[in-house]
Amino acid sequence: MKRAFRKNIFRTIKKSLGRYMAIFAIIALGVGFFSGLKSSKPAMMKTGQEYVREQNLYDYRLISTWGFDEDEVEAIKALSGVQAAEGAVSEDFIYINEEGVENCLKALSITEDVNFLTVEAGRLPEEANECVVDAALFSESIIGQEIVIASQNAQETRDSFAYESYTVTGLARSPLYLNMERGTTTIGSGRITAFVFIPLEGFSYEYYEEVYVDADITEEAFTDAYEEMIEARADSLEEESTAIVEVRYQQEIADAQEEIAQGQEDLDSEEADARQELADAKAELEDGQQQLADGQQELADGEQTLAEKKQELENGEQELLEGEEALTQAESDFAAGEAELEAAEAAFAQEEANLTQAEAQYQQGLADYEAGLLRYQTGKDQLEANREGYKQAKAAMEQMEEAGNTDNSDYTTAKTVVETFEANEAELAAAKTQLDGTKAVLDSSFAQLTEGRQQLEASRTLLAQSRQELESNRAVLAENRAQLNASRAQIEEGKSQLADAEAELADARQEIADSEQELSDGWTEYEDGLAELDTKIADAREELNNARQELADLETPEVYVLDRSTNVGYASYEGDVSIVEAVAKIFPAFFFLIAALVCSTTMTRMVDDERTQIGTLRALGYTKSAILTKYMIYSGSAAVFGACVGYVLGTRLFPLAIWTAYGMLYGFSDIILVDDFLLFLFSLLVSLLCSVGTTFLSCRMELSHAPAQLIRPKAPAAGKRILLERITFIWKRLKFLHKVSARNVFRYKKRMFMMILGIAGCMALVMAGFGINDSISNIVNDQYDNILVYDISATYSQAVTEDALQEIEEQFGQEITHQAVLMETSVDAPYDGGVKTVTLMVSEDESIRECVNFQLNGETVDVPETGEILIDKRLAEIYGVEIGDEIVLRTGEVETEPLTVAGIFENYTYYYAYVTAETYEQYFGEPFEPRTIYMALSEDADHYQVASYLSDMDNASNISVIEDMRVRVSNTMESMNYIVALIILCAAALAFIVLFNLGNINISERIREIATLKVLGFYPREAGAYVFRESMVLSIMGIVVGIPLGILLHRFVMLQIKIDMVSPDIKILPLSYLYSVLLVLAFTVCVDLIMRRKINRINMAESLKSIE
């Protein structure tokens, strides 16, 4: 190459550095993007491989149904192809952290030859009661503290540890756990949150559970070749190790048989002894029985005698009673007779007195009569004496009467004498009559009295006789009484004797009863002893038989050989890492297309600019190829530099950014960058194709013209009417300058195309970037606002009781809007590519539906029947199942029967499945134990206050506030922001390069036009607008084209990006459209502002120059 020619090239580059840089930058961007994305997977793969090799991750993991002992491990180690073999044990246990939250940890024994731990802080344990803990869960503050095996653990679990607590000496990572998945367990919540490594001596174990084998394998991890080698060796390893364990099996069978034989012998002799002893006891009992019978007979005799005597006594007593009764009767008769006699005697005395009195009365009467009679005689004599006087008085009176001389005192005296005489005479006559009557009465009384006295005397005699008789009776009675009293005393004595005899007899009876009891006790004892012996013998026999059966059933030991594909971290790594590669497919192609367009327009413009120079050179005699070479070197060198810079930056920045994004999942070591010469070569070739290829095409056209034509200036592209002008009603309404811009837009088709494509690409990228962000960040909201609508999940170590629910209701009845009681447990879902941990929700009723929305595309999913399961969409995608298909889940190592998928529901984070309690018990073989409560709270409720109350309740094991979970998931999502930022950055770079390049071309091409406008008096603003109205219109067209492109791109990217924890919902929010548009317009305006300065610097004098 000529020196002058070379100089020309250098000068050209120097003069048009902006143009050169445009080619350089777009190529650098394209190559950077391409090589960066392309090299990310290899880099991550390499990082994984290095880590796995350095930490000497096991190749095989042997698990035996019999465990392994020390010798067996040694024997395995001695097998061919085995570099190292090491026994290990592990145990899952419950650990209560400082906040009192229950965690399930997995304790593993530290292995010396495989699975090296990386100490992140502190040191490895030196004592058996020390440990290192999971660096992913614990922070350095734990160092020095104790990990206590909580008392909640089953005795069995506690027994597997040699100590009750272990001092943390450091934080570590284990190659067994490449990602954050820690697996499932059968205890506690079912999800293991972290691991703990303890020296082997810290465990109390009989056999190793597993043996980690480091095989002689030269292939790198994660490769097919490695897998093939591993598979090839696996079968023989299984056979050989099974044979090793089988030796112990044979030994154990022989031991057991001997033991059984010995046991049988012991049993037989023992039985004979016991039976003899029982027979002796029986004989003794029978003797006692005889003695008892005799005693009973004697007692019966005594009783008989006693009864007879008693009868006799009773008879005597009866007699006595009768005698006494008779005597008493007699006595009472006697008393009655006596009383009668005394009454008669009294009556007699009375009568006698009466008679005496009557006689006295009679004497009195008689005396009275005789006195009367005497007085009558005297009266009579006096009267006779007075008769003469009377007769005179009478006659005197009668004379006077007859004379009628009655009124004188003589008459009255005469009359009184007459009347007194007559009255005395009448009186005397009456007294004589009365006296005569009295005399008669006295006479009859006298007769009566005489008779009475006679009778009385007769009665006296009779009474005296009676008295005599009575007295003799009295004597007889007294004698009888004395006799009776004597017999009574006799009977009383008999009675007393009888009582004594009876007491004696009762004692004898008691004695008999006692000995009877004794004897019966003796019998019972004997029977019991016999029964006991029989049972004992039967038991012992059964035991022996069981042992025999057991021995017969004893399974031959089996050894399972597992490889790394059963390690979740390892198995997921490859798949997760491949995501980036898929993204690398579409982006770079797009960037290279833009690069080709940029190069093409730039070089076309350059060739146009230097048209006259080309003509001159041609005229001077330079060949076409020489001239072509200049431009090819120009663009080619820019491309080579660009490719180099792009490659170096891309292959470093991209893996780093992506690794940072993945750091949340796989943060095990720093990324190892990988340089791939072929990739570089390919990038370079594509770059050259884009630059030199397009240069060749655009130059060849120019060079095909004759030199003479080239020397003359190229006629500027003629003005043309555009389609829009024909739509007059729009055209007429446009402002004049807008019309100009409209026409300018379509003036250069290629540039318009490039501009639209560039801006569209930029728009698509920005939209994809925002879209990724939307799709992922909204997952969190969708997940926790629309799917898992509960706010608190409270898990207890025992089934939730009615009382507890009552208590919660009383305390937070106001705050809780919905509530569901269920069982939440973790199960494994094995699928072709690995294993996923699934949260299985089990409930009896449908209340769970108020806390978890089972729905797909707005339609509610029905509750499953027994044997059916609801799974989330993500799981369905992984399994590739649809409604009606069957899936198998796993708890620990046990697989369930196939479950029919009854429905698929939307879910974005983790994996969820739902079955009814019935299905759970039948298909998972474990009891339904609803230990979890989901609670949805009202908006103003204080979640943490409720949570703190719930965690203070009995048996509280894990209270999680969804708000916390939301934050945690958000944090994970944030790692995606790196990728989003990277994409937006690239979009910005793309937009700048395209816009800047076009702006540059536009201005340099129209420098004269712009100068003229300025001379015409356009203000700088107007002059700028004149040019940039165009680029704005083109930008808007680009944006319009870019929107559908962006939607497609976003969809494509999202289909590739699937982080394990979340599955994005592919969508772009309206706001993101707005942001994308604004951002792209901002890029446009930004470039415009830079370009405006360039316009302002255009000298108006340019307009005066002649056309070159």
Next chain:
Amino acid sequence: MAFIDVQKVNKIYHSGDVEVHALKDASFQVEKGEICVIVGQSGAGKTTLLNILGGMDTATSGKIFLDGVEVSAFRKKQLAAYRRNDIGFVFQFYNLIPNLTALENVELASQLCKDPLDPEEVLSEVGLKERRNNFPAQLSGGEQQRVAIARALAKNPKLLLCDEPTGALDYQTGKAILKLLQDASRGSGMTVLIITHNSALTAMADRVIRVKSGTIADQRLNEKIVPVEQIEW
């Protein structure tokens, strides 16, 4: 004061270490309505003078007045307004906007200023009524220059500056263009300043200014104005 009053204008260009004194103490006056021809050799400083008068450049020192306003004191923005409203420009290479039709090119200017003439009328006046919808590429050189003149006239400027308006045209066409300018001046009383290296054109001018090596060599009024048709060169 004269319509145009240029007082001791100096213009010094700096390009690197080299100083070029393009104008030295240039002073002259032009009255309103005059056709003034500034004539001089290539590199004599006529274009610099035109640039400064047209507000496209500023003088290093000295004062310029147009219609009593001191143009030399204008800032950039004022200069743009000045160009916009007071000055009409006719370029040697027409400088039409290729993407606009003849009429639109005129409109482009007329829509800028405060008191424009009707573009169609102006275009009729320059005899291009029929071709008003043609793009520049479809017009001949003379026609393009007519459009350029129409564009300048449509602004109804106080001063029409013409930079070698016939430089790229053939003899006949050039004459026609000069006639057009003369008619425009005579018809509307517009002050027209024509810059040329062709001394023959001085015959049509009211005033002739000769420039030589950056100085005004001669400034006189033309006693005997010859109609354009009669000028020969």
